[in-house]
Amino acid sequence: MLLQGNLKEFSLPNIFQLVKMSAKSGALTIRRDEAWGKIYFTNGLINYAFSVPQQLPLGERLVQAGLLKPAQLKQALSAQKKAGKEGPRIGTILLEKEFMARATLEEAVREQIQDAAFDFFSWADGEFSFSAEERPDDQDVLVEMNVENVIMEGCRRIDEWELIFEHLGSLERIPHLAYNEGVEDRGEVRLTPDEWRVVVHIDGRADINTILRDCGLDRFHGAKVIYSLFSSGLVTVSEPVIDGIAKGVSVCVRGPIDFYNEVFLTTLTDSNVTKQLRVELIDEKEVEVPIVAGTLTTVEGESEDADELVATAEVLVYTSVGTVSEAAWARVARDASAFVVLVNANDADSLRAGRRDVDFVKKSDGLPFVVATYTSMAEDAVEPDAVRKALGVDHGVPVHVCSLRDRTSVIGVVRAAVDLARGA
Incomplete structure (x- = not known):
């Protein structure tokens, strides 16, 4: 049976029903970008499934659920490796060693099938193909589930997910x-x-x-x-702190080393940072972008009495961490008011490594930026003119020597960026 196409034209419940009516055996592979998975059928009944990257392997899943001890899983995996490709799979080993009852293991497999189906049911599009007679290579404890039950449970979960969204x-x-x-x-x-x-x-x-x-x-x-x-x-x-972007003054921090970028934020906010996974749609793909953010209260003006503050404002300061593409960085930084470019000034090579970040900032609609140099090994600070030359920036760009664990020093850098954003 030739069965392949896109979920835009043929829904997953319809595919399930077609496989059931034809009583086929094999594997339905579903793929969308980096996410993918398989649902296995025997005579039209579902007997195994997994999805990547959402799900843990079955053994780790059992450990997470408290049904299997980590040492038992390690022992079973070692036995599987020793037995080789022709030996028993992980399920049989767990049963032979009496680490759990068959009914418990089968229930875990059923739950994994439902979780995988729910993942796929939430997809609006994705490529699918059916390979006849294909069976799971690494599993030998299989179950039999009626497709109607899986469809009904998937739909129920989608309804429940909508309720969760409505309240949270x-x-x-x-x-x-x-x-x-x-x-x-x-x-x-x-x-x-x-x-x-x-x-x-x-x-x-x-x-x-x-x-x-x-x-x-x-x-x-x-x-x-x-x-x-x-x-x-x-x-x-x-509400997330990151929602403050574009609603007021916001400063985006960028540097070549995530650890030091996060230290800058942690020092600035006295450890009161927020960590978020922001989802951006880039080239029609959903991309998770990790964000670390915090706020700083700044003075907007002074009265005639210099000791009396007229008004204060919350400035959002944020950075992205982890392996993030330049396209994702551009999305994160698009609503910033100004940038702080952190540059490691240990030596000439470290300084030149900051050029990539400076070049990125220069392409960001001409937004103002401040360069903040720090040293993790060297003792002497590099002169501002030497920093500007190494980075290829003109003399109008402020260069500050920053001690990343000194809050006064970090606040001074952020305030300099805020002043540029406000045209002070």
Whole structure:
């Protein structure tokens, strides 16, 4: 049976029904950009599935769920490697060693199938193809699931996901642990293992996207846990700091070393930073861009009495961390009012490495920028003119010597950038 195409023209439930009606065996491969996965059928029934990169391998999934000890998984994987390609797979080894009951393992496989199907059901487009008689290479404990049940569960999860969005709003919002009278009236609060996995990542700084990435649960179940905590009054959510971009003065920090960029933000805000995963649509692809952001209160003016402040304003200062493309950086920086370019001044080579960041800033609609030099090994600061020459910038660009762990020094750099943005 030749079955291939795009989900825009042929929906996943229709594909499932077609495979069922023809009672075919094989693998349905679904791919969208870097994300992909497979759903395996035997005589029209679904017996295994996985998706990448959303899901953990089955063994790690069992460990995360508390159904298998890490040492047991390590022992089983070692036995599988020793047995070679012709030996038993991980499922059979777990059963032979009596690490878990067959019913428990089969239920975990069913849950993985549902999670993979839910991932694919949420796709508006993607290429698919069916390979007859293909079977999973690394799994030998399979189940049988009726396609109608999988479709119904997938649709139910989509409805539940919409409800979660309706109440939590954007996944870029920030969860906070809360305590109110309703919680007090209930007395002792008992959390489930999954709730603990989420709660330990709620620090008032990480957004929901970041917590879902780090908690070890799949996105759907992780979001359900946060929604449950929110509904019970144990968690509140606030708007992300990053929403302040384009609503006032914002300063984008860029430098060649993520660690030092983040140290700059941490020092500036006295460790009160927010970490977010911002999703940008670039070349029709959804790209996750990690953001670290914080705010600084600045004085907008003074009264006749120099000691009396007239007004203050919140300035958003942010940077991106991790492996981020220039296109993603351009999206993140497009609404900035000014830039701070951090340059390592240990030696001439380190200085020249800052040219890439300066060139990026120069292409950003002529926005003003400040160069801040720091040293991680050298003791002597480099003269501003030598810095300008190494970076290829003119004499009008301010160059500041910055101590990354001195808050006064860091604040001085940001205020210089703010002054440029305000035309001071």
